[in-house]
Amino acid sequence: MADSQRNEPRRRRTRYRRLRYAYGPYDGGPDPLAPPFDIRQAMDEIGRDVMEGSSPQQALRELLRRGMRNQDRQTRGLDDLTRQVWQRRRDLQRDNRLDGTLEEVRELLARALEAEREALGNEDSDDARFREMQLEALPNDTGGAVRELDSYDWRSSDAREAYQEIRDLLGREMLDQRFQGMKEAMQNATPEDVERVREMLDDLNNLLSQHAQGRDTTEQFREFMAKHGEFFPENPQDTEELIDLLAARAAAAQRMLNSMSAEQRAELAQLAQQAFGDPRLAQSLSQLDAQLQGLRPGEDWQGGGRFRGENPMGMGEATRAMEELGQLDALAEQLAQSYPGARLEDVDLDALGELLGEESRVDAKTLAELERELQRQGLFERAADGSLQLSPKALRRLGESALRDVVDRIGARRGERDTRRSGAAGEATGATRAWAFGDTEAWSVPRTLLNAELRRAGGDPRRLDVSDVEVVETEQRTRAAVALLVDTSWSMVAEGRWVPMKRTALALHQLISTRFRGDDLALITFGRHAQTVELGELVGLEGAYAQGTNLHHALLLAQRHLRRHPDAMPVVLVVTDGEPTAHLEPDGEAYFDYPPSPYTVRATVAEVDRLTGMNAMFTFFVLGDDPRLAAFMDDVARRCGGRVVTPTLDGLGAEVVADYLRTRR
Template sequence: MARTNRRLTRGARYRRYTGGPDPLAPPVDLSEALDAIGEDVMAGYSPERAMREFLRRGSSERSGLDDLARRVAERRRELTSRHNLDGTLQQAKELLDRAVLAERKQLARDVDLDEDYRALAEMQLDSLPPSVGAAVSELGDYRWQSAQAREDFEAIKDLLGRELLDQRFAGMKQALENATDADRAEMQRMLDDLNELLAAHRRGEDTSERFAEFMAEHGRYFPESPGSVEELIDNLAQRAAAAQRMRNSMTQEQRDELDVLAQQAFGSPDLMASLGRLDGELRALRPGEDWAGSSRMDGEQGLGLGDGTGVFQDIADLDQLTEQLAQSYGGSQLGDIDLETLARQLGQDAVVDVRALQHIEQALRDSGTLRRAPDGQLRLTPKAMRRLGRTLLRDVAGQISGRTGARDVRRAGAAGDLSGATREWSFGDTEPWDVTRTVTNAVTRTAAAGRATAGGVRIEIGDVEVQETEARTQACVALLVDTSFSMALEGRWLPMKRTALALHTLVSSRFRGDDLQLIGFGRYAEAMEIEQLVGLDVGYDKGTNLHHGLLLANRHFRRHPRAQPVLLVVTDGEPTSHLEPDGEVWFDYPPDPLTIARTVRELDVSMRLGARTTFFRLGEDPSLAQFVASMARRVDGTVVAPELDELGAAVVDSYLGARVPGRWGDDMGAGDLFGDVERWGDSRRWGESGRWAG
């Protein structure tokens, strides 16, 4: 039995798995894709476009479509700059020169030759036209005295025949090397049968049986083994069209030379006639092929007709890949990319990159992070919004804590009463231990391991559970964000959205008792869900209607009379519009005194409702700075002028400081919230100018 097993093992063969997705492949990591897509969505892209942009850029580990397209363009440029189309003509010229030289030597050596004939032969050789084709035609009836010269001259005819066939049937040049007359006759018979088959198919006749007979007799000339007459026509038409594009790319002089030489192929014009008929049938059957294209070839390496046709096929493949990788046509998708052609032109590593992008795209659609809305457009799902929000909040935590690597916010009201719930301890937690749960976990683990507990139980980190607490204070928060055109014009659109999403994530995941309302104010103000704000496009209507935004904020505060109102205003401009009693918008610039008065009056209402107010001033406009400072003094609020990359941290910091009055002093921060033994008050200060220093 052992010997049998060894024999079976020795005969085993392992091949690439082709039964679908690799069952052993690790799950697709979507974190980088989701973060990139979320950033682009907040910048104003649709989720569909954002996903396509990520696929174009690629990931940190895989090339994107743009990089693959660049490699395709470089490959095409290499082909066209390396080669020229004189290869066959140069070979024919070399053979002709060698034949003429050998003949001259023979005429000089042959003392028995008739002098009149010698003189006539030398005169004919001396007067040969410079054109290779014309010279070969003129020497068609010449009686060669040199056997070597005759052999070289016949090689020209053989070369042309093999090259012409190699243009239509790849590999034929090598296959017919040293071919006999019988081989050439067999090739001519194949061409005649092929033309008859194609003509019958073009007339609409049933050619299935005829095709089978043709392949049984001539199949050796078609190594690709087409399975039907349609597949045969496709293969032949693609190569014939490439041959035509090569001809189109030649100069008129080159075409004329080859036309003359082609008539001498295999010593008669029959081959050229058969190939001409074949091209006509293929044009009629496949008019959609590119028969009129051309490419400039100005390199130094000469191409024969067959090799040149192969290069033009490669160029066609590369042009097709360029279109597929561009994904710019309607209904385009990654599945359109021809992976076999890609592997042939760029190698297997390019296929690996495309498959990785395909898996990412499919995983994004299947993972619940993107959904198709009723209008047919892709939308970020709440799951994706939560993922993006956690990432942004983690960045904010890193800024606030004054060090990178701060752990994710996991605290649920550390400053308050016990909630009765427990959870596993994580590094940085400062909540009290639940001793009963901790000891029980240690005993259970020890017993499960089969060890006795009589000698005591050793507590490990994984056994520890801590008690969660309820927050003592409920806050009612209104975040007003300026959505006027100037925010986008000055590059503040994306930081504004990032800030709103970070604060929304913090409130919805860690302070669920708080009520946050997001209000965007441009010409009008509008209360928005986070998905609406994140996907908001830039508006071009003029106006900064802070008055309307404060009206909505105060309405929000009144709905929560027992909560602490927190008013956060992010803006880069003075109010230039307000609501009239009839609901219409009044706009004027510079700001109208009436607009300022109504805005101030509504801010006074916020103060009477007990709101703790912070203005986040973006930009260095002196008029804005003066206006915001006076507004803050009026309501005993705060002005912060953060840099754009610190806006999120500044807003979150202000929210946390306002929601628990008296909890944190000037030198106390939200270290408890982030589960850090440090206090962020030790790592940041408010400057005298009100500028936030992270």
Template sequence: MSRFSYGPWHDGPDPLAPPVDLREALDAIGRDVMDGRSPRSALEELLRRGTANTSGLDELSRRLWQRRSQLQRRHNLDGTLQRVRELLDEALRAEKAELFPDPDDDARFREAQLDALPSGTAAAVRELAEYDWRSEQARESYRQIQDLLGQELMESRFQGMKDALQNMRPEDTERIRAMMADLNDLLLSHLRGEDTSAKFAQFMRRHGDFFPENPRNTEELVDALAQRAAAAQRMMNSMSERQRAELAELMGNAFGDPKLVEQIASLDANLRALRPGEDWTGSARFRGNQPMGLGEGAQAMADLAEIDALAEQLAQSYPGARLEDIDLEALERQLDEDASVDARRLSELERELREQGLLERAPDGSLRLSPKALRRLGQTALKDVVNAARRQGRRDSRVTGAAGEPTGATRPWQFGDTEPWDVPRTVRNAVLRGAATGPVSLDVVDVEVTETEQRARAAVALCVDTSWSMVQDGRWVPMKRTALALHQLVSTRFRTDALQLVTFGRHAKTVELGELVGLEGVWEQGTNLHHALLLAGRHLRRHPDAHPVVLVVTDGEPTAHLERDGEARFSYPPQPATLRKTVAEVDALAKLGASVSVFMLGEDPKLEEFVKLIARRSGGRVVNPDLDGLGAAVVGDYLHRRQSR
């Protein structure tokens, strides 16, 4: 039998995590693109904002800065000095208590010697280096000072050595001296450019337990040591002059071995030479009341540096930035596992948007929405339009189906038929045929198909106003969503129809759906409906066998027209020439059999008067929808004209 074992997942993404919600992400990007953003900036905004279930880069950055502020507000760098002072006071109290009962002159001399100690902690510790303690408790307290200084000094330079330095014994001190000597010898060889592979392997065999990060070569060892040493130097830079002087003097007593400080100084010099790019001059201000020792202070400075690096990675503001650059392990160390999961999901979201073809590169190198993305946006827009129509009590319309309307009649299937099967009659035929022979089975002779009538083909021109007033009055996105919904309906249900999108401001032009969706609002005077209708007429003439449909979405009366030389003439209030040319183009469309439906946005009396004139002359109609109902109104009018045909 196969045996299985179960345990926590430690490698790679969580296999039980929910899939990335691309539809929500694409809708958010689509809204921003239609609002005038570029696809790249829309994607960046989505990643900064996040999704319903995933924190964005801005929220992760906020938490990082909060963590940084907490480190500096809660702590100060007096921890080592305070602890040394406490141990020194304990030693002096114990020694004086031992001396007090003794009446001899030596005891009085020792008391006088203790009373004459300098007031400074470092100077007092140095003066007592050769003192012969009578009290065992005092001797132990002084030894603890030496061990504390040694442990703090080593921990400030070697990350992860705290456990190794617990319960130090004399032989452990000798091991540290040997490790420091071997380490500086290794670094000097590396600094001279020698091959240190063998020396590094020998060093790790002898002293590897001091390096829990387990570097694989000399370069990795140097990286780890240089980062820690630079953090320790920044911590010293952050102290006051008095604190630095006190610590520098105290460190000569680390483990009771003045040579250890010399070894540390050599180590720092070697690391500075090997890694001059590290931050050796920075500092930070700590203003809290929780003291930190040298080791904790160095770790705090390393944490601050890591937070700064993570903040830069989350900002994504440097050239070639990618979400894969974010150090997820560091993010989890500084925040929590949820933050790491959120960053990973954002990276997966960006990658999936690209890999599934929702974003693509344009020939000029910029990002743009792919046809696949436009189809998804169109599906959402059309769904919203259908829902809006239902809320307004309009008849529901299907968005998919065959290219013909069922007549209600059926006939036997013939080779080459593409009409849908009439399933009830097909099954009934099979039952009647097989009633006398046993089990029912379908045969080709049983199949009946639904007869459909050929649906008329339409040539549709949707003319949308792109003047600045559409942007200014919040009509920009509803206009684009309307175009998306109509395009989706035509491309899915009425594939034989020819849809042309025309934008008009000072000039008019035909555009593809992606160009319209990504169109940015530009301040430009002019509403050239004359030019738009001229382009619509050209589209209708290219499809003489199709039923002509012209739909116009605008919020202002015509204020520009096209001259013979191709230049647009603008005037406000509108010139009579502008109105005459526009009406003449409406009449030309009417001769082609096209009625013009105008969807008037806003409450402009002059515009209302003009569009009513257009409707009368072309046999069309005027609709004044609100912004939420614009898409339903345009799609409904298109369907009505097809059905009436």
């Protein structure tokens, strides 16, 4: 017993040792917990389209049409899904034809006639010869022949069986057009089964007639379903739902008939009277179709389609094919998103998955979630005129992306690396102060925790509150007033410099608004005229053909901005690809001339001199390889003590940001 007790702890320890787990990164494919889309990537693509001149609404539509890649999976866009819809539609019409029932009836009729002629040939009687003459005199069309044989007394049991099979086939196909699963259910129908179907149709027509007259059919519908519910596996909940179900199929059946030739329609009309050997079935179905068309005139009762394949379809199968074509057409309209107020939530995901596969359903669902998430996160807002615009939050996202690309390019060029540490506003003074919104200084952890403990000692149960936070004070840095002057003349658009210019402005704006909050940036565009714009205006600015590069007007606006900040270090950054060819006259009109007029050159240089007198630091970013522009900028830079930089388009943002940082240092 003692040995057993001594061994017990050892056994327990052994058991515990077995319960060890190893944790590591998931390596079974794409991260199952990752979001189905990347909002940052989506905003980058939308932002690029907006900067190229699309409206935010157009850019969003284009992203959804194009789709996007996330991790290792490509989410197909609306264009690809629509293409798949039309391909499915083409395949359906290319591979099939609608006369399968007629073809099967012809084969059964030929089999019946052959068996009957063989039986008559073995008889040596006048009656047999008379019957042979009857068979020879049958109409050439299948419908007429089947009708004529309705009262014929068959000598051959095989022929009689084949003819009865024609009647049963017609009945099953006609019911299969309107009621799901009826073809299989009536495979070996007895006269009692046929009578039950006819009774159901009579009750159904009576129910719809009462409903069409505006009477309350709630109780009648309940009784109908209790009696005939087996014919409706979809389990409709009320009369309206039942009508919707039946009308969609009846309309598809009518479209199938519309797609057939006049001769084929006439044959089917005659054959319908022979369904189950009881013309009342065709009459009841005809009455049902008429009532449904009156109750649901909005269904497509007039359409059709051209089927040219080799695979024959029966009436029920062909009706389902027409129903599928209708669903595909509806999906194509939903995916096109061309109607007012269209949203991806309108797309019938269940129908999409059923017709095109689960992968297509997942793609459409992902796109709908992306659209909804972009709206939910407030990345778009409505302007006063009702148009959709990028929100400040979206512009910050685009700025972060542009700045990240610029920092990567600067690091690759200089061997530097991006850092996640917040840059302090200066050297720490040793003092602390309460945190205020917008502060980026480091927290003083001791003071923050002390404040929290003192507050809790006073009875406040919260562990930490924003009022507890204190930050380390730093000595004040020199402020800068920055004017970024960007050329928006037509040559910037024509030479592919439009988007790099906008991304440069985004990156610089993001850097100043997050790392140098004390600096003040003015964005000034200049073409025939110049104007100070907000970041959102610049991002959404469309290129327009207008002659003139009015650097003179832009320098006037830069001077106004710098004078509003007399205590700040003045910085002027100019991005241009052409000589100044316009200047502002005293009356406010722009004077244009090319080659540049001496008046324009003198007016522009005079403004450079005035800004130089304000100790402004100039940097000119010259795009392109125009020797006249290079010579002019070199002369101006020597005159004002500035710098001339000739970046590539890809390196423009990195050069502007790096120059700003160099100036700040």
